[in-house]
Structures are given as structure tokens and as C-alpha cells.
Amino acid sequence: MTTAEVSSPQSVHTLYSDHHRWLQVWLRRKLGNAFDAADLAQDVFVRVLARQPPLHIQEPRSYLSTVARGLVVDHWRRRELEQAWLETLAQMPESQAPCPESRLAFLQSLIEIDRMLDALKPAVRSAFLWAQLDGLSCPQIAERLGVSLATAERYVAKALRRCYEVRFES
Numbered sequence: 230m231t232t233a234e235v236s237s238p239q240s241v242h243t244l245y246s247d248h249h250r251w252l253q254v255w256l257r258r259k260l261g262n263a264f265d266a267a268d269l270a271q272d273v274f275v276r277v278l279a280r281q282p283p284l285h286i287q288e289p290r291s292y293l294s295t296v297a298r299g300l301v302v303d304h305w306r307r308r309e310l311e312q313a314w315l316e317t318l319a320q321m322p323e324s325q326a327p328c329p330e331s332r333l334a335f336l337q338s339l340i341e342i343d344r345m346l347d348a349l350k351p352a353v354r355s356a357f358l359w360a361q362l363d364g365l366s367c368p369q370i371a372e373r374l375g376v377s378l379a380t381a382e383r384y385v386a387k388a389l390r391r392c393y394e395v396r397f398e399s
Contacts, residue, residue, distance in 0.1 A: 241278045244289055249274070252293050259301050269300045276300075306347075310339050345395045349388055356381055357388030 249270060256266035273296045277284070286292045314336050318326055327335065346354050352374055359365040359373065371381035 241274065244277065244286075244293075245274050248289055248293055251290065252297060255294060256297055256301070259297075260304070265304065269297060269304060272300050273297050306343060307340055310343055311336060314339060341395060342392075345391055349391065352376070353384045353388050356384035360385050 252273060253263075253266050253270040256269050257263050260266050260269070273293055276296055277293075284292070314332075318332065326332075346357070349357065356370045356374065359370050360367070365373070367381045367385060368378055370385065371378045374381060374384075376384075
């Protein structure tokens with residue numbers, strides 16, 4: 230299968246049959262874990278299946294590894310967030326620690342926030358984080374970024390709008 234139009238479940242099945250095992254081995258080498266590799270391999274094919282409009286794939290393995298690389302990056306970022314969250318929980322007095330359901334909800338929110346922030350341009354992300362976490366004013370942000378006050382205000386407003394959009398998409 231050198232060139233393929235992946236538009237039907239049958240063509241995805243062929244792509245899966247021809248390349249799943251290879252992809253899983255490739256992912257196992259990247260992750261060092263067969264279970265995570267199996268999960269991510271499945272996620273790659275779920276993305277291929279959900280892709281609209283249909284794909285015309287010239288090099289299936291190249292395409293699959295590109296999709297998989299993005300999922301591996303997401304996987305490691307999620308793991309880092311989980312680890313930071315667990316460390317935060319470990320430092321809390323047990324009486325103040327949230328219940329297991331709340332812990333999961335907080336972690337899911339952190340992952341969502343991380344995705345949203347990652348999608349922003351670096352200057353917009355910096356402006357937003359400085360405003361929200363460091364309490365900087367827009368004139369201070371403008372000075373740090375070397376932009377006009379109006380641009381700093383636009384950056385913060387853009388990030389806030391994106392937060393609200395993500396909130397209402399869920």
C-alpha cells in the first residue's frame with residue numbers, strides 16, 4: 230500500500246492490517262512500554278478513521294509515524310502534568326486533599342488548560358500567564374514583551390476568549 234485514499238472503513242482496515250504491528254513496535258521503542266504503545270497505536274488509527282476529508286496517503290508509515298509523534302508528545306506532557314499534580318497532592322495535608330473524584334476532575338482540567346495554552350502563540354501565552362499568575366498589569370506586560378499597550382491588552386483578551394471557548398466546548 231504505497232498510495233492510498235483512506236476514506237472508508239475498509240481502507241482503514243487495510244491500512245491497519247498492513248501497518249499496525251509496525252507502528253506498535255515503533256511506539257514501543259519510543260515509549261519503552263508495550264501497554265502505552267498499544268494504546269497510542271489504537272489512538273493513531275482512531276484519528277485516521279475520524280479524519281475528514283478523506284486522506285490521500287503517499288507514504289503510510291511516514292504519515293502514521295507523524296500522527297504518532299504528536300500523540301507521544303501529548304502522552305509525555307500529560308504524564309508530566311500528572312506527576313506534578315501527584316507531587317502537589319503529596320504536599321497537602323490529608324485533611325485538605327480533595328476526594329478521588331475531584332482529583333480526577335482537577336487533573337482533567339489541568340490537561341485541558343495545558344492544551345489550550347499550548348495552542349496559543351508564545352507572546353499571547355506569556356502575556357496571559359503573566360497577567361493571571363504573576364498579577365502583572367497590561368502596561369507591565371507590554372514593557373516585558375516590547376509591544377504597545379494595545380497589543381498587550383489584545384493578547385490577554387485573546388487568551389481569555391480562548392479560555393471561555395474551551396470552557397463552553399466541553
